Amino acid sequence: MSISDTTTTGGPLHLAVALDGAGWHPAAWRDPAAHPRGLFTARYWTDLARTAERGLLDLLTIEDAFGLQSGDHLSGADRRTDRVQGRLDASLVAAFLAPTTSRIGLVPTVTTTHTEPFHVASALSTLDHDSHGRAGWRVQTSVRADEAAHFGRRSVPGLRRADLDTPAARELVAELFGEAADAVEVVRRLWDSWEDDAEIRDALTGRFVDRDKLHRVDFAGEHFGVAGPSIVPRPPQGQPLVVSLAHGYDPALLAARVGDVVFTTPHDADDAVRIVAQVRAAEAAAGRTAPPLRILGDVVVVLADTERAARERLARLDALDPLSSDAAVLATTPAALADTLLSWRRAGLDGYRLRPAVLPTDLDAIVDGLVPELQARGAFRTAYGETTLRARFGLPRPASRYAAGADAAVVPTPTGATA
Amino acid sequence: MSRKQIVLGAYFPGVNHDTVWNDPASGSHIDWESFEHWARTAERGRLDLLFLVEGLRLRTRGGEVFDQDVVGRPDTFTVLAALAAVAEHIGLAGTINSTFNEPYELARKFATLDLLSGGRAAWNVVTSSDAPTGENFRRGAFLGHHQRYERAGETLAAVRALWDSWGSDAVVADPTSGTFLRDGHVGDFAVSGNQFDIAGRFTTPRSPQGHPVVLQAGESPAGRDFAAASADAIFSRYQRFDEARAFYDDVKARVRRAGRDPDEVRILPSAGVVLGDTAVEARERHEHIHDQQVDPWTSIVLAEMVWNRDLSAYDPDGPLPDVEPTPEAPKWIEGRAPLTQDAHATVAAWRELAQAHGYSLRDTVKHVFDRAVFVGTPEHVADEIDRYVQNDASDGFILGSHISPSGLDEVVDRVVPILQERGVFRTDYTPGATLRENLGLAHPSRFGERRAAVAS
Ligand SMILES: Cc1cc2nc3c(=O)[nH]c(=O)nc-3n(C[C@H](O)[C@H](O)[C@H](O)COP(=O)(O)O)c2cc1C
Numbered sequence: 001m002s003i004s005d006t007t008t009t010g011g012p013l014h015l016a017v018a019l020d021g022a023g024w025h026p027a028a029w030r031d032p033a034a035h036p037r038g039l040f041t042a043r044y045w046t047d048l049a050r051t052a053e054r055g056l057l058d059l060l061t062i063e064d065a066f067g068l069q070s071g072d073h074l075s076g077a078d079r080r081t082d083r084v085q086g087r088l089d090a091s092l093v094a095a096f097l098a099p100t101t102s103r104i105g106l107v108p109t110v111t112t113t114h115t116e117p118f119h120v121a122s123a124l125s126t127l128d129h130d131s132h133g134r135a136g137w138r139v140q141t142s143v144r145a146d147e148a149a150h151f152g153r154r155s156v157p158g159l160r161r162a163d164l165d166t167p168a169a170r171e172l173v174a175e176l177f178g179e180a181a182d183a184v185e186v187v188r189r190l191w192d193s194w195e196d197d198a199e200i201r202d203a204l205t206g207r208f209v210d211r212d213k214l215h216r217v218d219f220a221g222e223h224f225g226v227a228g229p230s231i232v233p234r235p236p237q238g239q240p241l242v243v244s245l246a247h248g249y250d251p252a253l254l255a256a257r258v259g260d261v262v263f264t265t266p267h268d269a270d271d272a273v274r275i276v277a278q279v280r281a282a283e284a285a286a287g288r289t290a291p292p293l294r295i296l297g298d299v300v301v302v303l304a305d306t307e308r309a310a311r312e313r314l315a316r317l318d319a320l321d322p323l324s325s326d327a328a329v330l331a332t333t334p335a336a337l338a339d340t341l342l343s344w345r346r347a348g349l350d351g352y353r354l355r356p357a358v359l360p361t362d363l364d365a366i367v368d369g370l371v372p373e374l375q376a377r378g379a380f381r382t383a384y385g386e387t388t389l390r391a392r393f394g395l396p397r398p399a400s401r402y403a404a405g406a407d408a409a410v411v412p413t414p415t416g417a418t419a
Numbered sequence: 420m421s422r423k424q425i426v427l428g429a430y431f432p433g434v435n436h437d438t439v440w441n442d443p444a445s446g447s448h449i450d451w452e453s454f455e456h457w458a459r460t461a462e463r464g465r466l467d468l469l470f471l472v473e474g475l476r477l478r479t480r481g482g483e484v485f486d487q488d489v490v491g492r493p494d495t496f497t498v499l500a501a502l503a504a505v506a507e508h509i510g511l512a513g514t515i516n517s518t519f520n521e522p523y524e525l526a527r528k529f530a531t532l533d534l535l536s537g538g539r540a541a542w543n544v545v546t547s548s549d550a551p552t553g554e555n556f557r558r559g560a561f562l563g564h565h566q567r568y569e570r571a572g573e574t575l576a577a578v579r580a581l582w583d584s585w586g587s588d589a590v591v592a593d594p595t596s597g598t599f600l601r602d603g604h605v606g607d608f609a610v611s612g613n614q615f616d617i618a619g620r621f622t623t624p625r626s627p628q629g630h631p632v633v634l635q636a637g638e639s640p641a642g643r644d645f646a647a648a649s650a651d652a653i654f655s656r657y658q659r660f661d662e663a664r665a666f667y668d669d670v671k672a673r674v675r676r677a678g679r680d681p682d683e684v685r686i687l688p689s690a691g692v693v694l695g696d697t698a699v700e701a702r703e704r705h706e707h708i709h710d711q712q713v714d715p716w717t718s719i720v721l722a723e724m725v726w727n728r729d730l731s732a733y734d735p736d737g738p739l740p741d742v743e744p745t746p747e748a749p750k751w752i753e754g755r756a757p758l759t760q761d762a763h764a765t766v767a768a769w770r771e772l773a774q775a776h777g778y779s780l781r782d783t784v785k786h787v788f789d790r791a792v793f794v795g796t797p798e799h800v801a802d803e804i805d806r807y808v809q810n811d812a813s814d815g816f817i818l819g820s821h822i823s824p825s826g827l828d829e830v831v832d833r834v835v836p837i838l839q840e841r842g843v844f845r846t847d848y849t850p851g852a853t854l855r856e857n858l859g860l861a862h863p864s865r866f867g868e869r870r871a872a873v874a875s
Binding site for chain 2: 031036037040065082087088089092093097099115119122130131150201208211227229
């Protein structure tokens, strides 16, 4: 199949929301509508997730890291006391949200750099079981020296933004991305290591499982080896949705090799065209045989009833603590935002991951303002249809690679189901 | 005269021979609905805690996956975090290995679970006993027994240092002054030892109960000392009155020698319960269940765990194998907690038992592996549980059942009310109470102040 034949330009958009602390604006926690004392409570996350689900959003992501927040995400934690500092473990927040929601996808960020792939596979597989097929994994690497020191197993030299182009930095990034690709490969193998019907409960022969349907994964890579099989039976989706963020070609290549969905950061319509071409080129270079990556554009949103009110909101926040963002910052009305999203998506974007500047304010505005706008234009669902997260993205449920007659592709080619 | 209040927990019946998976009442051991049912039942019974066991590789026998018992289980942390959302008051205890986890991540996950649950997290620290588990992890190679306890001790110390690195008042979050954190040192830590050399800043605030409750389940002298020095509660397998009493005395003496108040440590044997309307009915039910649990094949496998060799050529209904155990050989059965510290002594004891009673191999194994400690009418079982606790054979029990997940229902519906009537078990939770408060354990102050010796 050709690389682009599932890329829709006229169908419904996919919409995700990115949850992080009090919102993506560094001064978000000081907004009168924010709940900065609630950030580490169950109630806060439950309310956000339920709102997102009320808006019929495809999925929510939860940011995470093994180090405290830092102004420069490459460097160690600064010692600032005037910004949100501290986080809960994203995979456990997602687990908590599983029984409190019923349809929205739950996608925690989990790093590949300091974690054990075996634990990661078990955790996400269990999240998929507990949520009845709504689990995803935002794959992330950790380049920070302070995070490495928290584990003491390896030392990472520490990078400054200005050094990113040096050979040493390139080598480090290549190493971490290589390890990430290995980690995803192991995790996917572990998800496949139980065939779907391995549990037989055959009272006659006294066998609970058919051990011929349990498989060692025997991965041996540069950084780790894992024998398998998994301790957790195959998850409902077969494989939870694997997503990553790409700002350039190398991370796009990682997504192309191992991912299902990629988040990108277009700054305008032309940039979106360039990014889509870059992702498709990365897919070709990676020799991807899986369904094409679903490409979502990330944007930070500041919403209000009038354009002017939105800009003023942003200005008020910036005056407290200016926002610097990798993604475009769109301060506007829900209707104008809908126009922009629909015009950029012609480049071949499948949808967007919206990063609310202030929580819950901008999430509420997405759900109560943007979503009805898009629905009115026939560009967004009016009810949840599919139950699993993969199906929502038109991705087939992969067969276990170890099952007799299975396709050998990393993610088997689609059986015809498309968006 | 004040009577000891009983601590009751429930472990999820799953991967072990006493789960009768082919009973028509037996449900999934993986599906969320099973965990939800189990948790709601336990909470209806006002139990103190839910308890998940752990194993990080599938059990094998002679190198092949052992397919006769339940195989497969979900990730402990994930299930507990989800349960925090559906059960409001009960403690959430996870067995988590210190050999194949790193302190920073463990501390974060438990702190998160404790925050999400409002102070109900507990960690059963185990060290793992089987080398092939290492093949699933980066660390790879397995540590020797001594090193595992050294690592367990250092892990726990490091995790506690991380939990202590945020004061309970660290988050100011005052929008007017623009102060989010109290100061720039919140979360600072540095820990070094033989196993770890780590430093930096921790990401997660202090939890409502200060530290999650720490349980331990070692039984070697090293394991008992580790528990005595550092645990809040001990999960034990010693459940017959006399052996339970002996274990209780031994551990409480170790707690005293470690400079702690014996009342600071709860001792909680695992126990099975079989009920009947009459004593006879209960005994018949028990016999039937136990027959299914230790079927002929399982009796061979359990004997193999002690002998550490293939015994499939022996007749379960015949005499005990006439060969000697080979504890030094590579492990024949992997992925199960060991059944004995001294195989030769255990075999000798079994032979004596078989001789004295004329037992077959299977009779012997059935006798030794009878997990149903309490068999009888609800009144009788309540009496017995209370007798153990009032006579210092335990501080309570962690209850199991042969049926997943509904096996707990009848205990909750029929035994718990009697204990409540007798005033030895709570009739309701204290709203907002943490697990520590429910267990009557002290709230830890920061930086180990609670470790101050209380001589007695
Ligand atoms: C009652 C009991 C329950 C245990 N449960 C587990 C478990 O769920 N997972 C595990 O890996 N080890 C478990 N263990 C193993 C112990 O924690 C410990 O690692 C093992 O017994 C070796 O330590 P020891 O030599 O001190 O006994 C259990 C042990 C006992 C006595």
